[in-house]
Amino acid sequence: MGADIHGFIECRSRWAGPDDAWSAAVDLELLYEGRNYDAFGCLFGVCNYAGFAPLAADRGLPELISDAARADYEDWDSGAHSSSWIAWSELKRVDWDESAETTDRRIHEYEAVDGTWVLVSKASWSARFAKAAGLPADPATRMGDGYGRMDWPEGTEWRDGDRLYRLERMTRREAVPPEGEWKPVWSVMEALAAVHGDENVRLTVWFDN
Known part of the structure; x- marks a missing residue:
């Protein structure tokens, strides 16, 4: 809920x-x-x-x-x-x-639309993202409370076809x-x-x- x-x-x-x-x-x-x-x-x-x-x-x-x-x-x-x-x-x-004090605990997912990356979702778990980042596909084995808490530098990106995943800090x-x-x-x-x-x-x- x-x-x-x-x-x-x-x-x-x-x-x-x-x-x-x-x-x-x-x-x-x-x-x-x-x-x-x-x-x-x-x-x-x-x-x-x-x-x-x-x-x-x-x-x-x-x-x-x-x-x-x-x-x-x-x-x-x-x-x-x-x-x-x-x-x-x-x-x-x-x-x-x-800006926020930390990076977002959710990975920001973008979709390529007419040559522009458009934000489509933010989530702490995504099987497609896990595959793109080389992480375990089973969410029970992920680290912490969502992938966004892992020790990646702000702005780290992963590409998977028409999807872009990025670790961001919001304002x-x-x-x-x-x-x-x-x-x-x-x-x-x-x-x-x-x-x-x-x-x-x-x-x-x-x-x-």
């Missing part, structure tokens, strides 16, 4: 005091319907196969969480994990060109493209921050498996 993200964009009035409660502005599920592990790892350290230094991992729920967010979280009971939050003020300061921008599926989330947060201030808008999340 895969991991899914849940949560709310929360907001506090510009005129609120430091101890005033926050309001649930928008349910995250209305803006984001994806399951992008690169983004999850980059933002919150969940399914962090690409090896990012997470922006906001395991902070727990905010002390002054909105009633709607708390009720939704509690509905998950023990199924929820890795709760955290990040303010719009933090997101505005992110260097999206920053935050590649994990969370500015025009990608997270754009609606950032747009709503930015709009609320324009009214109430950057520190008064945050994304509160948790995950389930």
Whole structure:
């Protein structure tokens, strides 16, 4: 089973005091319907196969969480994990060109299309890749948690006909493209921050498996 993200964009009035409660502005599920592990790892350290230094991992729920967010979280009971939050003020300061701390634990597979290599998948196991790299075909004998953890230099490549396999290091921008599926989330947060201030808008999340 895969991991899914849940949560709310929360907001506090510009005129609120430091101890005033926050309001649930928008349910995250209305803006984001994806399951992008690169983004999850980059933002919150969940399914962090690409090896990012997470922006906001395991902070727990905010002390002054909105009633709607708390009720939704509690509905998950023990199924929820890795709760955290990040303010719009933090997101505005992110260097999206920053590289991950390590190479991706998954091998990046490209297919030749009209003379150009096009990314088709990333996986910790591929029988075709194993053959191209001269590795055991039985996945039970592979080293570590995926071939990407083996001691190969970044950028190492293997060719097999119309396939190219490469060990890569991602950037935050590649994990969370500015025009990608997270754009609606950032747009709503930015709009609320324009009214109430950057520190008064945050994304509160948790995950389930």
